[in-house]
Amino acid sequence: GENVEQHPSTLSVQEGDSAVIKCTYSDSASNYFPWYKQELGKRPQLIIDIRSNVGEKKDQRIAVTLNKTAKHFSLHITETQPEDSAVYFCAAPYRVNDYKLSFGAGTTVTVRA
Amino acid sequence: DAGVIQSPRHEVTEMGQEVTLRCKPISGHNSLFWYRQTMMRGLELLIYFNNNVPIDDSGMPEDRFSAKMPNASFSTLKIQPSEPRDSAVYFCASRTGGAYNEQFFGPGTRLTVL
Numbered sequence: 001g002e003n004v005e006q007h008p009s010t011l012s013v014q015e016g017d018s019a020v021i022k023c024t025y026s027d028s029a030s031n032y033f034p035w036y037k038q039e040l041g042k043r044p045q046l047i048i049d050i051r052s053n054v055g056e057k058k059d060q061r062i063a064v065t066l067n068k069t070a071k072h073f074s075l076h077i078t079e080t081q082p083e084d085s086a087v088y089f090c091a092a093p094y095r096v097n098d099y100k101l102s103f104g105a106g107t108t109v110t111v112r113a
Numbered sequence: 114d115a116g117v118i119q120s121p122r123h124e125v126t127e128m129g130q131e132v133t134l135r136c137k138p139i140s141g142h143n144s145l146f147w148y149r150q151t152m153m154r155g156l157e158l159l160i161y162f163n164n165n166v167p168i169d170d171s172g173m174p175e176d177r178f179s180a181k182m183p184n185a186s187f188s189t190l191k192i193q194p195s196e197p198r199d200s201a202v203y204f205c206a207s208r209t210g211g212a213y214n215e216q217f218f219g220p221g222t223r224l225t226v227l
Contacts (some may be wrong), residue, residue, distance in 0.1 A: 045218065051213065099144055
């Protein structure tokens with residue numbers, strides 16, 4: 001099944017700066033890559049996802065890029081704000097078209113005021 | 114919609130006791146997932162159901178864990194007997210449609226086994 005690796009494990013940024021989190025995956029056939037955000041003590045929530053037929057997707061201050069050749073995808077947060085402080089998880093289907101997701105280990109993002 | 118509902122929100126029990134966690138998925142969702150989250154192991158999928166049928170239980174740690182989904186609006190995760198290493202946050206999530214639709218997580222149950 002799919003193996004997803006996520007880096008870095010922790011990230012501290014100054015408010016207003018950008019944050020980038022990168023994930024690599026093992027199965028070249030993988031075609032769906034969601035990102036979840038989990039605030040302290042809360043549930044994970046989907047913030048953005050990308051399918052393999054596009055290279056980039058944006059939603060206001062967040063964007064995800066996908067490099068199928070290198071088998072990695074990244075989350076970009078621009079103009080970071082204190083409310084962006086959370087743990088972010090990337091994921092990919094355990095197998096193509098599988099309902100089961102393999103999650104990365106998570107990145108704890110801290111935005112310093 | 115109230116979202117995915119889990120109960121109890123917190124559970125403290127003693128080693129050896131039976132623990133039952135409950136989940137009500139979002140109405141109309143046909144897939145249900147049980148996850149366990151710990152600092153050491155991150156977010157792990159324990160089991161998932163599709164149309165009330167268990168599809169993949171390869172993540173269930175051992176025979177002490179069991180899960181049921183008797184109907185489309187209710188699922189349980191049971192641990193018997195519980196052990197301190199079972200202490201974690203257990204999330205239930207549900208989703209509808211194809212494999213690439215969003216999973217909606219419940220608020221979780223924080224389990225502490227003394």
